[in-house]
Amino acid sequence: MPSLISKSPCEDLLPVEAGGVKLSEYPVDRVSSVAPFAGKERASGAALKAIGLGWPKPGQSISANGARILWTGRGQAFLVGAEPAGLDGLAAITDQSDGWARLRLAGSGAETVLARLVALDLRPGAFPEGSVARTGLGHMMMILRRDGADAFEIMVFRSMAAFAVRELHHAMTACAARVAAG
Amino acid sequence: MRLTCPLCGSRDRREFTYYGDAVYASRPGPDAPPEAWDAYLHLRDNPAGETRDLWYHEMGCSAWIEVTRDTVTHAVGATRLIAERGGGRASGAGSPAKKKAPSKPRGGRA
Known part of the structure; x- marks a missing residue:
């Protein structure tokens, strides 16, 4: 190696x-694409709320505690500067760092x-x-x-x-x- | 020319890619007869008046958009997400194709 x-x-x-x-x-910093599964949009938003953020509206971002989440498209947001915790089974997470x-x-x-x-x-x-x-x-x-x-x-x-x-x-x-x- | 992305708002035409008649977003169902596929692929209306086009917000949020346009006045009217218009298959993450596409697409000489 x-x-x-x-x-x-x-x-x-x-x-x-x-x-x-x-x-x-x-x-x-860590960048993760977060794409909630069908029907899990609310639950994903709640999981993101738990780390101080939330689901951003189109054209907006939410910042807190040195982390932020950016709306990047329909059903997709980028989480920057935080581990995508609590989203297992709720959203497709892709490491984009x-x-x-x-x-x-x-x-x-x-x-x-x-x-x-x-x-x-x-x-x-x-x-x-x-x-x-x-x-x-x-x-x-x-x-x-x-x-x-x-x-x-x-x-x-x-x-x-x-x-x-x-x-x-x-x-x-x-x-x-x-x-x-x- | 500007188009209004239902998510991003008014944007320059250069951000979008044109895909022809919006019927292109309504594929025939898997059991559709060959005639339906022939019509879907090759036959299009040529209206004098309102028509609907398929655009892709490529240099933007990647949404597929149906744009209503008037071929007589050249007026560009309403836009909406293909995912929200119903009847066709949804595209993109978070919206699985729940509705079956119509087996008889619009247009053609039938």
């Missing part, structure tokens, strides 16, 4: 900064940067803190969540990590150049 090197998806690529916007990587790159774009110009790659209204009124959207980041599929007033969590497939970093960094430097040019 060769000894494998444990690396995060964006190791050696992040953090990068431009124009007051910083792109960094979240610490590697190594499948996704989780980036954090933060800074007062983060919305402007994302506006170059995302065809959504991301102003705080339309996309307040905790909001979640499955949409495109340029040509990539993405799960987007507002993490704070000026911060976004961006989840892309791990295989797309380097491309996502390049695309975002390109948009960041372009926005910074525009600001610098006045």
